[in-house]
Amino acid sequence: xxxxxxxxxxxxxxxxxxxxxxxxxxxxxxxxxxxxxxxxxxxxxxxxxxxxxxxxxxxxxxxxxxxxxxxxxxxxxxxxxxxxxxxxxxxxxxxxxxxxxxxxxxxxxxxxxxxxxxxxxxxxxxxxxxxxxxxxxxxxxxxxxxxxxxxxxxxxxxxxxxxxxxxxxxxxxxxxxxxxxxxxxxxxxxxxxxxxxxxxxxxxxxxxxxxxxxxxxxxxxxxxxxxxxxxxxxxxxxxxxxxxxxxxxxxxxxxxxxxxxxxxxxxxxxxxxxxxxxxxxxxxxxxxxxxxxxxxxxxxxxxxxxxxxxxxxxxxxxxxxxxxxxxxxxxxxxxxxxxxxxxxxxxxxxxxxxxxxxxxxxxxxxxxxxxxxxxxxxxxxxxxxxxxxxxxx
Ligand code: HEM
Numbered sequence: 001x002x003x004x005x006x007x008x009x010x011x012x013x014x015x016x017x018x019x020x021x022x023x024x025x026x027x028x029x030x031x032x033x034x035x036x037x038x039x040x041x042x043x044x045x046x047x048x049x050x051x052x053x054x055x056x057x058x059x060x061x062x063x064x065x066x067x068x069x070x071x072x073x074x075x076x077x078x079x080x081x082x083x084x085x086x087x088x089x090x091x092x093x094x095x096x097x098x099x100x101x102x103x104x105x106x107x108x109x110x111x112x113x114x115x116x117x118x119x120x121x122x123x124x125x126x127x128x129x130x131x132x133x134x135x136x137x138x139x140x141x142x143x144x145x146x147x148x149x150x151x152x153x154x155x156x157x158x159x160x161x162x163x164x165x166x167x168x169x170x171x172x173x174x175x176x177x178x179x180x181x182x183x184x185x186x187x188x189x190x191x192x193x194x195x196x197x198x199x200x201x202x203x204x205x206x207x208x209x210x211x212x213x214x215x216x217x218x219x220x221x222x223x224x225x226x227x228x229x230x231x232x233x234x235x236x237x238x239x240x241x242x243x244x245x246x247x248x249x250x251x252x253x254x255x256x257x258x259x260x261x262x263x264x265x266x267x268x269x270x271x272x273x274x275x276x277x278x279x280x281x282x283x284x285x286x287x288x289x290x291x292x293x294x295x296x297x298x299x300x301x302x303x304x305x306x307x308x309x310x311x312x313x314x315x316x317x318x319x320x321x322x323x324x325x326x327x328x329x330x331x332x333x334x335x336x337x338x339x340x341x342x343x344x345x346x347x348x349x350x351x352x353x354x355x356x357x358x359x360x361x362x363x364x365x366x367x368x369x370x371x372x373x374x375x376x377x378x379x380x381x382x383x384x385x386x387x388x389x390x391x392x393x
């Protein structure tokens with residue numbers, strides 16, 4: 001802790017106005033809370049209550065959004081399936097994401113974070129995504145899936161390629177680059193799966209290989225589907241949480257000073273970061289029948305975009321929604337979704353966020369964007385690069 005701390009906790013400046021996409025979200029919430037902005041386009045859902053309605057009602061708003069014919073689809077993943085398939089898939093891995101199991105990884109995550117941080121603080125100006133925000137979650141998921149240390153860089157490359165083209169994968173023709181990344185990833189994991197069948201190891205993939213279901217053991221395709229999902233769902237989002245925390249430190253430097261004085265506020269700080277700059281800014285559903293939302297008639301088969309980042313700034317639910325309130329309580333944000341698809345990795349993401357922030361607080365006196373850095377907030381998963389200037393403690 002610094003010696004020249006003020007006796008009263010640092011406080012936020014009084015007024016705040018929405019910037020970037022948040023201004024647009026406010027317009028939608030006030031003027032067009034459920035709207036199809038282009039003919040044949042998706043219906044954007046901007047208010048908290050309506051986003052909750054869509055996420056809660058998985059019978060009307062299906063997660064099986066792809067229109068590809070069944071024969072062209074890979075094995076279903078829980079994120080893009082409905083019950084009963086969804087429940088079956090989620091049950092198979094949910095043990096690994098329970099709070100106790102995740103808490104048991106605290107020391108490992110802490111050690112990985114310290115390794116990255118000790119390299120990072122040798123420089124004054126660093127690219128944060130490359131130095132910390134991307135490698136930390138990749139290493140954690142890679143370890144859960146039994147990826148060897150030497151293969152992690154390659155694993156991250158596949159993850160980046162697939163995630164940055166997620167829209168095309170679902171709705172259009174995936175590019176040659178994505179197809180290649182997917183093929184290489186599959187080949188890599190098929191080898192690991194074969195090894196695990198010969199010699200079992202106790203990690204998430206090892207356990208899945210051993211799992212007996214009523215239909216017997218999981219097929220190669222089902223196992224690959226889990227690997228792809230964890231890779232896609234868990235990496236960029238957590239990277240986005242870490243860059244969101246640093247964006248807050250840059251925009252509201254009082255938060256850094258306040259957390260150094262009161263580290264017990266790190267948890268609510270992370271929750272407020274998730275609300276304020278939601279890394280998973282929107283998700284997608286498809287209607288299974290003609291329906292109605294907030295008075296707007298929506299036909300069967302329509303694509304819906306629940307705007308999570310907008311719901312989390314809804315002034316109907318959050319007092320002073322455009323202010324960053326470090327100890328906001330209650331904080332009913334939907335950054336991890338809601339309903340049956342609520343984020344399976346939420347405990348893990350929170351733990352990684354807390355450890356990364358605690359590490360910055362203990363090693364640094366300040367962290368801010370480098371001159372000229374002005375990445376737009378609100379991008380899915382956060383910026384792909386962010387240069388920051390560090391002042392070591
Ligand atoms: C800050 C980081 C994260 C955020 C903001 C986030 C956000 C979300 C959201 C909003 C959903 C629901 C999507 C929907 O309803 O369509 C979701 C689902 C999911 N997330 Fe996360 N996530 C994060 C980190 C992680 C991590 C670290 C993992 C695992 C390693 C993970 C695994 C999953 C899985 C498997 C699902 C699908 C659950 C289901 O369909 O039942 N997430 N996440």
